[in-house]
Amino acid sequence: MSKRSILVGVALTATLGACSRMQQEVAYTTPGWYLERPRFIVAAGPEIFGGPFSYDQCEAERMKVERSDRLLCIQEKIKPGPLGPDSKSVK
Numbered sequence: 001m002s003k004r005s006i007l008v009g010v011a012l013t014a015t016l017g018a019c020s021r022m023q024q025e026v027a028y029t030t031p032g033w034y035l036e037r038p039r040f041i042v043a044a045g046p047e048i049f050g051g052p053f054s055y056d057q058c059e060a061e062r063m064k065v066e067r068s069d070r071l072l073c074i075q076e077k078i079k080p081g082p083l084g085p086d087s088k089s090v091k
Contacts (some may be wrong), residue, residue, distance in 0.1 A: 027051075028079045033058040035065075036074050045080060052076075 028034070032052020039047060049071065050061055058073035065071055 028076065031077045032075070033073050034076050035061050035071055037071050046074070048080075 027048035028051075030052050033055050034051030035049040035053070035058055036046040037049065039045065049065075051058065053061060053073075055073060055075075062068045062071050062073055
């Protein structure tokens with residue numbers, strides 16, 4: 001592999017991670033259960049599909065999705081960061 005292809009790969013990964021974080025910030029509104037899909041690149045954070053729900057509502061929404069085995073219902077008490085709770089939100 002050339003240095004150029006490695007740099008392009010790193011730049012692409014950083015760009016995709018930044019885009020996913022922007023989407024995640026918009027998707028989180030209040031504490032509750034969220035329908036999420038973990039990402040292959042952990043630094044990108046989870047992809048949030050819906051919420052907030054009660055747990056039962058979240059499971060019902062998860063079952064409506066064709067590939068429900070790849071989605072999780074996760075209770076988010078504060079806005080999630082790429083590697084867990086956003087340290088700025090924790091008091």
